[in-house]
Amino acid sequence: MDGDIIATKWIDVCALEEIPVRGARRMKWKGLELGLFRTSAHEVYAIDNECPHKKGPLSEGIVHDTGVTCPLHNFVIDLPTGLARGADEGCVKTFAVEVKDGRVLVEVGA
Numbered sequence: 611m612d613g614d615i616i617a618t619k620w621i622d623v624c625a626l627e628e629i630p631v632r633g634a635r636r637m638k639w640k641g642l643e644l645g646l647f648r649t650s651a652h653e654v655y656a657i658d659n660e661c662p663h664k665k666g667p668l669s670e671g672i673v674h675d676t677g678v679t680c681p682l683h684n685f686v687i688d689l690p691t692g693l694a695r696g697a698d699e700g701c702v703k704t705f706a707v708e709v710k711d712g713r714v715l716v717e718v719g720a
């Protein structure tokens with residue numbers, strides 16, 4: 611076989627309306643727990659729901675611009691990159707998201 615084939619899988623997670631504006635919801639899929647976040651501009655991001663600091667549930671944090679503040683100790687995670695902002699260090703895995711016909715699709719891998 612020539613080259614590697616990287617399998618990906620898009621799953622239909624929910625309707626866009628099921629994620630509150632400037633809010634989040636949690637999803638589980640095959641051992642993954644993701645936070646889905648919707649900004650005031652109606653962009654949707656999916657990241658690992660576990661804070662890189664001490665595993666706080668990011669989907670219970672406060673969404674502002676394109677970031678979320680962890681509810682436990684206030685790390686701010688940048689939703690597009692998954693990186694901690696400011697002086698804090700750490701990052702969470704990000705997942706590609708597509709909103710199509712009012713449905714939210716997330717790429718979760720094979």
Ligand code: FES
Pocket residue numbers: 661662663664665666680681682683684685
């Ligand atoms: S667990 Fe998120 S800031 Fe500490």
